[in-house]
Amino acid sequence: MSIAGRTSNEYNADGLSGVKKNTRRRRVIFIIAIILLALLAELLRSNLYISVDEYLYMSNDLPAGFSGVKIVQISDYHNSGEGFCDRLLSKVKLESPDYIFITGDTADSICTDLKAAEGFLEKVSKIADCYLVWGNHDLALSLDDQKRLKDCCVNNGITVLENSYAVLERGSDKVLLVGTDQSMDSTQVERMFGSVPKGCKTVIWLHHYPEDFKDIVDVSEKAGIGADLVFSGHAHGGLIGIPFAEGLYAPGQGFFPEYASGRYEYGSSVMLVSRGVGNSGYTKRLFNSLHLVVCELKSGKK
Numbered sequence: 070m071s072i073a074g075r076t077s078n079e080y081n082a083d084g085l086s087g088v089k090k091n092t093r094r095r096r097v098i099f100i101i102a103i104i105l106l107a108l109l110a111e112l113l114r115s116n117l118y119i120s121v122d123e124y125l126y127m128s129n130d131l132p133a134g135f136s137g138v139k140i141v142q143i144s145d146y147h148n149s150g151e152g153f154c155d156r157l158l159s160k161v162k163l164e165s166p167d168y169i170f171i172t173g174d175t176a177d178s179i180c181t182d183l184k185a186a187e188g189f190l191e192k193v194s195k196i197a198d199c200y201l202v203w204g205n206h207d208l209a210l211s212l213d214d215q216k217r218l219k220d221c222c223v224n225n226g227i228t229v230l231e232n233s234y235a236v237l238e239r240g241s242d243k244v245l246l247v248g249t250d251q252s253m254d255s256t257q258v259e260r261m262f263g264s265v266p267k268g269c270k271t272v273i274w275l276h277h278y279p280e281d282f283k284d285i286v287d288v289s290e291k292a293g294i295g296a297d298l299v300f301s302g303h304a305h306g307g308l309i310g311i312p313f314a315e316g317l318y319a320p321g322q323g324f325f326p327e328y329a330s331g332r333y334e335y336g337s338s339v340m341l342v343s344r345g346v347g348n349s350g351y352t353k354r355l356f357n358s359l360h361l362v363v364c365e366l367k368s369g370k371k
């Protein structure tokens with residue numbers, strides 16, 4: 070028997086014909102496939118594309134000799150591979166930096182083959198003067214591997230700041246560069262700064278963990294030094310980018326972190342947070358590209 074030219078078994082319980090139902094199913098599959106492809110493309114972009122953000126730091130206290138100085142910050146390299154290293158460093162070279170600050174997690178405590186980190190350190194040291202602090206992954210390596218990484222830095226002329234400082238000099242002008250790998254109280258900071266030479270009006274601070282920003286500013290001010298410009302990493306942009314938020318999750322800060330990427334202010338101090346150029350272990354990021362920070366210093370009114 071047929072109804073209006075169709076046989077009765079072409080109609081289903083919900084009243085849709087088998088043909089219509091198949092068309093709807095095909096549409097749903099098509100839309101899901103498009104969404105999955107878009108997510109895959111975004112996954113590739115987030116984990117391969119290196120975005121470069123430029124910042125300007127202006128201060129009346131900055132000595133004239135440092136005005137125009139360009140800094141490239143590289144954070145969270147995490148033993149990334151050789152091909153990636155060359156691509157990253159070609160971007161760094163394009164910036165012609167005066168200094169390169171490496172703010173922790175050059176190695177990875179899960180993927181512990183140090184050859185990639187060593188290759189990176191050797192090559193990056195040839196671009197500009199490099200200063201490095203350790204991150205949690207570096208410090209979680211075996212003592213032998215930590216020594217191997219430090220030897221690599223020393224052999225390639227990279228200054229490792231282990232709760233210590235260096236004085237950057239341009240002509241007679243000086244800037245104090247501090248590097249810490251743990252939180253410190255004001256007594257420890259005072260002790261560390263016991264022999265700071267006079268005439269360093271600007272203090273730049275390298276510290277892997279951005280969640281310590283306010284503590285660093287408060288403790289350093291209490292010790293009579295003050296941190297003017299802090300460079301940090303660790304948060305990996307909050308792993309998954311979320312509109313109107315600083316990402317989904319950051320170690321040390323938990324869900325919806327306060328500091329994950331970009332510029333932050335506290336009092337008169339500024340912190341720049343890199344989203345990093347690598348991933349920890351086997352984690353992947355989404356809506357959150359790899360990140361080089363470029364900062365130009367300028368003396369003058371903000």
Ligand SMILES: [Fe+2]
Pocket residue numbers: 145147173174204206303304305345349
């Ligand atoms: Fe990291």
